[in-house]
Amino acid sequence: MKYSIAVIKGDGIGPEITEAAIEVLNAVGLKFGHEFAYSYPLMGGAAIDATGVPLPDETVSICKAADAVLLGAVGGPKWDALPGDKRPEKGLLGIRSALGLYANLRPALLYPELSAASPLRTDISSAGIDLIVVRELIGGIYFGDRGSRQGRYGEEAFDTESYSAFEVERIAKVAFDLARKRRGKVTSVDKANVLDSSRLWRATVASVAKQYPDITLENMFVDNCAMQLVKNPAQFDVLLTSNMFGDILSDEAAMITGSIGLLPSSSVGEKYALYEPIHGSAPDIAGTDTADPIATILSASMLLSMSLHLSEEAAAVDNAIKKVLSEGWRTPDICGEGCKKVGCRLMGKLIAERL
Numbered sequence: 619m620k621y622s623i624a625v626i627k628g629d630g631i632g633p634e635i636t637e638a639a640i641e642v643l644n645a646v647g648l649k650f651g652h653e654f655a656y657s658y659p660l661m662g663g664a665a666i667d668a669t670g671v672p673l674p675d676e677t678v679s680i681c682k683a684a685d686a687v688l689l690g691a692v693g694g695p696k697w698d699a700l701p702g703d704k705r706p707e708k709g710l711l712g713i714r715s716a717l718g719l720y721a722n723l724r725p726a727l728l729y730p731e732l733s734a735a736s737p738l739r740t741d742i743s744s745a746g747i748d749l750i751v752v753r754e755l756i757g758g759i760y761f762g763d764r765g766s767r768q769g770r771y772g773e774e775a776f777d778t779e780s781y782s783a784f785e786v787e788r789i790a791k792v793a794f795d796l797a798r799k800r801r802g803k804v805t806s807v808d809k810a811n812v813l814d815s816s817r818l819w820r821a822t823v824a825s826v827a828k829q830y831p832d833i834t835l836e837n838m839f840v841d842n843c844a845m846q847l848v849k850n851p852a853q854f855d856v857l858l859t860s861n862m863f864g865d866i867l868s869d870e871a872a873m874i875t876g877s878i879g880l881l882p883s884s885s886v887g888e889k890y891a892l893y894e895p896i897h898g899s900a901p902d903i904a905g906t907d908t909a910d911p912i913a914t915i916l917s918a919s920m921l922l923s924m925s926l927h928l929s930e931e932a933a934a935v936d937n938a939i940k941k942v943l944s945e946g947w948r949t950p951d952i953c954g955e956g957c958k959k960v961g962c963r964l965m966g967k968l969i970a971e972r973l
């Protein structure tokens with residue numbers, strides 16, 4: 619079969635990690651007899667440099683026309699001085715919103731091969747980590763009213779956290795449906811002891827839960843959740859969060875599995891889907907061939923199974939990653955004593971070869 623994939627390379631390490639993922643996708647194509655046709659629309663800093671805006675209209679149309687979108691990462695110090703609505707990150711928020719990608723799925727899995735790379739004590743990590751953050755992606759404080767004004771103490775700025783019952787219901791259903799395919803537990807994260815938006819969140823999740831009597835629902839305050847993630851991450855199956863809380867907790871969930879370079883994500887809506895690592899563009903190591911491409915390669919694997927319905931192919935990619943890790947190959951972020959250190963490019967090549 620022939621598939622079209624829009625690849626947004628982005629900034630910083632974005633080009634390196636997406637190239638590694640393309641190498642793996644091409645190997646999948648060869649082995650299973652598929653043809654992947656790539657297009658490379660611009661977004662983020664690269665788009666600002668070329669066109670003056672972080673998300674050109676053309677990028678949105680290319681992404682809509684493709685079977686799926688793979689994204690590296692955007693942003694960097696070069697564009698830090700730009701006003702908020704012209705920054706590279708605005709492009710990312712813009713594409714999520716333009717494609718209606720309200721559900722961001724971020725699985726965090728501790729590979730037994732990488733348990734030594736986890737910063738957690740072994741008595742904690744040995745219980746295993748296999749959770750998924752279901753993060754609402756196109757609402758909340760990221761998209762609420764914002765601005766600046768003169769206040770009691772002079773200049774002030776504000777951002778607003780706002781959720782409708784509709785938005786909460788929509789994302790809660792994704793979490794409950796996923797829990798059904800997993801271990802049957804949803805932990806909904808909020809700050810209902812303080813925030814009105816969280817109280818609506820909690821009440822709405824409770825009403826959705828009635829349609830899922832087979833699923834255990836637990837509510838947890840976000841501060842406690844941050845603590846529980848390092849104290850006893852094995853307790854979690856599906857973590858349901860707002861946009862902001864999911865952003866914060868998914869970095870933590872990634873790190874406890876060994877490195878932020880390992881966590882993939884899929885962002886899905888009714889019609890479109892985009893796949894990206896959860897980490898940023900790491901400008902400090904860009905161009906040094908030291909980035910970890912695994913999160914992006916795992917994102918490509920999610921793309922294969924979720925958008926192209928090629929589950930055998932996706933499983934082959936996951937197995938190739940496990941194989942390379944069990945052989946001891948490591949990028950610097952997960953390289954402990956005695957590991958076989960490789961760069962981004964070689965890591966991609968090794969995974970492609972193991973398919």
Ligand code: IPM
Binds near residue numbers: 707710865896
């Ligand atoms: C992420 C990132 C983005 C976010 C940034 C780059 C806008 O941190 O995908 O987690 O906050 O959503």
Ligand code: MG
Binds near residue numbers: 896
């Ligand atoms: Mg983040």
